[in-house]
Amino acid sequence: MRVSLWSKYVVVAVAAVIAVSVVRPAAAQLGQVETLARQMILMDYDTGTVIFDKNADELMPPSSMSKLMTALMVFEQLEAGKLRLDDMLPVSEKAWRIQGSKMFVPIGGRVKVEDLLRGVIIQSGNDACIVLAEGIAGTEERFSEMMTDRGRQIGLKNSTFRNASGWPDPQHLTTARDLALLARYIISRFPQYYHFYSEKEFTYGIDGATKKPITQGNRNPLLYKDGGADGLKTGHTEAAGYGLTASAKRGDRRLIMVFNGLKSMNERSREAERLLELGFSQFDNYKLFTAGAVVDEADVWLGDAPRVPLVIDRNLALTLPRQTKGNIKVTVSYENPIPAPIAKGTPVAKLVVANKDATLMEVPLLAGADVQQLGFSGRISAAVSYLLWGAKKQ
Known part of the structure; x- marks a missing residue:
């Protein structure tokens, strides 16, 4: 009946x-949009509705956006009481030698977990990722397996992690949809740690040449705009191009956006602002029950x-x-x-x-x-x- x-x-x-669901993620998008990104998704946080979508299930290198999964693993260790923010973890030679973006941890030294989290989230430190991975799992390889397994458990069906930092690897792959689901999970499950993603700079270590403290700014361009953005993570490699997983809140409404494959930081910044503005200005939520x-x-x-x-x-x-x-x-x-x-x-x-x-x-x-x-x-x-x-x- x-x-x-x-x-x-x-x-x-x-x-x-339209395609909307609170019970399960939407399978199709509400609207059409042109974008320079190779892969993109814009999702409403509360309803899970996909507003815009371009190649959202296409496998892609996540570069440093995979550090979202690294941070999640740490958040869960903290919640379980297996780690504390003031615990000190040792720095291996492997962590110290890693190239790319760095927190500049000292070889043979020990670094506080809270500092390492800021090093991962704000400074995108590859070295900080390895210190955390080795501190939790013994080796980065084992930690990567744990990342993949945990990702499957929370619904990241198409993500395979081969390292903790997003360092280029042909098998280190995810999708825009998986990253959006991961961002949504982090925001909903760990509000007590989400504030790290909105911090605009972090100071750690001493520059050997100038003898001055090293301050690095958050690479998320939306944090420096007046659009309600409060996280999450940028990414860039030659293969992936410039990418961003971001979230913004205006009033009672929050959007999550992921895109990848842009040609420059300026292009990434402009596209991020444009897509978020379309999502907030052209769509709204209607409560039924x-x-x-x-x-x-x-x-x-x-x-x-x-x-x-x-x-x-x-x-x-x-x-x-x-x-x-x-x-x-x-x-x-x-x-x-x-x-x-x-x-x-x-x-x-x-x-x-x-x-x-x-x-x-x-x-x-x-x-x-x-x-x-x-x-x-x-x-x-x-x-x-x-x-x-x-x-x-x-």
């Missing part, structure tokens, strides 16, 4: 082609209550273009009547959101109360009553 909630709960004009809301009631067959409330267990919102055409339809689908006994919290129905072309999402609805089955004589009486008069309203 399908019960329409269109007129009762929501009247929202929407585009004829809050967690715990009674969406509808369903008839009960042979129960000690004639009806059972149908409850949604999550906040439900849609990301939609502001300029829209057509309509969506919200219905509840369930077996009518629902046979007793019914246990509170049991999935007994579905909330279905669709447009004229396709089903956009399906969300389970739970029984909002226990309903016991009637005794034998009660069942006979209730069955006759239901067949004659239908469910009693209360």
